Amino acid sequence: MRTSKFIQESIVDAFKGVAKEVWLISVVQLINKSGMMVLPFLALYLTKDLDWTLGMAATAGTSFGLGNLAGSMVGGYLADRYPVFKIMMWSLLAGGICFTLLTWITSFELFVAWIFITTTVADMLRPAAMGAVSEFSDETNLTRGISVLRMAINLGIAIGPFVGGLLIEFLGYEFIFIADGLTCFLAGLLVLYFFRNNFSLVLNREKEEVTEIKSNPPYMDFMFLLFLFFNMLMLTMFFQILHTVPLFFKDVYLLKESEIGIFFMMNGLLIFFTEMPIIFGFEKRNQAYKPMVWGAILIGLSFIFLIVDLNFIWLSIFLFNFVISIGEIINFPFISTLSIIRANKDNKGSYIGYMSTMFSLAFVLSPLVFMPYIEILGYQNIWIICCGVSLFSALALHFLRPSFEKGIKNNS
Numbered sequence: 001m002r003t004s005k006f007i008q009e010s011i012v013d014a015f016k017g018v019a020k021e022v023w024l025i026s027v028v029q030l031i032n033k034s035g036m037m038v039l040p041f042l043a044l045y046l047t048k049d050l051d052w053t054l055g056m057a058a059t060a061g062t063s064f065g066l067g068n069l070a071g072s073m074v075g076g077y078l079a080d081r082y083p084v085f086k087i088m089m090w091s092l093l094a095g096g097i098c099f100t101l102l103t104w105i106t107s108f109e110l111f112v113a114w115i116f117i118t119t120t121v122a123d124m125l126r127p128a129a130m131g132a133v134s135e136f137s138d139e140t141n142l143t144r145g146i147s148v149l150r151m152a153i154n155l156g157i158a159i160g161p162f163v164g165g166l167l168i169e170f171l172g173y174e175f176i177f178i179a180d181g182l183t184c185f186l187a188g189l190l191v192l193y194f195f196r197n198n199f200s201l202v203l204n205r206e207k208e209e210v211t212e213i214k215s216n217p218p219y220m221d222f223m224f225l226l227f228l229f230f231n232m233l234m235l236t237m238f239f240q241i242l243h244t245v246p247l248f249f250k251d252v253y254l255l256k257e258s259e260i261g262i263f264f265m266m267n268g269l270l271i272f273f274t275e276m277p278i279i280f281g282f283e284k285r286n287q288a289y290k291p292m293v294w295g296a297i298l299i300g301l302s303f304i305f306l307i308v309d310l311n312f313i314w315l316s317i318f319l320f321n322f323v324i325s326i327g328e329i330i331n332f333p334f335i336s337t338l339s340i341i342r343a344n345k346d347n348k349g350s351y352i353g354y355m356s357t358m359f360s361l362a363f364v365l366s367p368l369v370f371m372p373y374i375e376i377l378g379y380q381n382i383w384i385i386c387c388g389v390s391l392f393s394a395l396a397l398h399f400l401r402p403s404f405e406k407g408i409k410n411n412s
Contacts, residue, residue: 019136022145024194025129026152032092032125032187033156037164037176038099039064039242040264041257043371044250045173050106054371060112061243061367067116068360071123076353079127084135085195087128092188095122100181103174122184123360127352134340134348142340146333147279151272158268165261217347218354223403224342228358230400231335234296234393235362236369237303237386241267241324243367248306248379253313263317270325278329288334288341289405293397295331298323300390303383338404 042064046057071091078087098118105111129149137145160183167175218224249255249263282291302324310316336355343351370382377385 018145018148021136021195021198022133022148025132026149028088028092028187028190028194029129029149030152030156031183031190033153034159034163034183036157036160036180037167038102038180040161040246040260041164041168041173041176043243043247043367044257044260045176047247048250049173052108054374056108058243058367058371060108060115061371062364063112063116064119065360065363065366067119068123068363069357070116070120070360072126072353072356072360074120075124075127076350076356078124079131079352080347080350083200084128084132085191085198088125088132088195089188089191091121091123091125091128092184092191095125096181096184096186096188098122098181099177099184103177123356126356130336130340130352130356131348134352142337144276144279146336147275150333151275154268154271154275156268158265158272161264161268162258162261165256165258168257218343218351221342223400224339224351224354226400227338227342227397227404228354230393230396231296232358232362232365234299234331234390235359236365237390238299238324238328239362239366240370240382240386244370244374244379244382245306247371247374249317252379253317263321266318266321267325270322271329274326275329275333279333282330282334288337289401291330292334292338293394293401295327295329295334296390296394296397298327299331300327300387300394302327303387303390306383307380307387342404 042061043057046052046060047054052060075087075091095118098114098121102111102114102118105114130146133145133149134142160180164176164179167179246260249260255263282288302320305316305320305323308316310319336352339351339355340348370377370385374382
């Protein structure tokens with residue numbers, strides 16, 4: 001009886017009250033992210049298949065991140081002014097074409113330029129999708145709505161790199177670009193099919209109503225900028241999971257691409273099965289800031305399992321994966337929630353855009369801070385730095401809490 005009651009309260013109830021539109025947006029993201037095969041293998045593709053140097057690969061990774069940054073800024077601007085589902089559809093359709101064309105680009109200069117264009121176009125999706133989720137949610141289920149979106153994204157991430165690893169091993173690297181492009185295009189067609197009756201939806205406005213933005217913009221909110229800065233430091237360390245960690249697995253643990261794909265599949269499945277009940281538990285207790293800080297702490301502590309030699313490679317991988325995944329689960333959704341509730345009703349898209357920009361800046365910095373210096377620093381020192389910076393960020397966010405939450409009360 002106790003077990004069934006626990007399942008009812010922690011799992012079944014967690015999904016109640018989430019709007020149908022949020023589920024449909026999540027289906028679109030599931031299809032989109034099922035093709036996310038390029039980023040986890042980008043450094044390996046450039047260094048192992050194209051024989052680029054680590055510095056050249058880091059430059060390409062930075063261009064990828066700069067595209068994320070540009071896309072988030074443009075997407076945040078557009079989401080406050082134009083119908084969000086139109087932004088989502090055109091971002092996905094155009095992004096699918098751009099990813100497919102990367103298959104035939106091997107020139108360093110052209111690849112760096114085109115991957116910037118590709119990710120700029122593709123990442124205009126994020127503020128629009130987040131804004132649409134917030135539009136169909138209220139204060140009682142906003143974090144769960146974001147978590148449903150993340151749940152779909154992480155199931156896609158579990159599928160994409162696993163399939164990508166198999167495609168690379170049996171067919172070659174070029175097929176991951178084609179697969180990514182096709183899934184983007186399919187997701188764009190699904191937006192057209194699911195939301196053809198909602199194409200006029202503009203955030204927080206009636207269909208034909210256009211009003212001036214009266215609230216102060218995010219760049220005048222100093223506490224919010226500090227909040228983003230300390231989270232950016234932590235996320236720069238976290239995103240080594242996409243850049244330095246795969247190289248470490250290949251160079252030190254001697255894993256094959258298909259085995260690296262299993263690592264990402266484990267990460268995605270763990271988040272898929274556990275995030276909603278965990279988030280629901282915090283949401284019932286009306287907690288958002290405290291779990292976000294604990295998530296940053298766990299992300300920092302996870303790198304210890306790459307530092308310490310446990311004499312069994314897959315045990316180290318499992319423990320690292322488990323701890324960093326739990327940290328991600330209780331950190332990422334609450335960064336989004338706190339950013340949204342910090343905003344006023346007429347500048348929500350801008351706040352989401354700034355939050356997405358912060359994630360993108362971390363993408364920009366993450367390949368630059370370590371990849372060119374792996375041979376100088378060594379992997380162990382890199383993991384020590386990742387641990388230390390993440391824990392420092394968590395401490396800074398802890399002390400920022402009173403001022404940040406006061407600003408939320410003032411906006412409510």
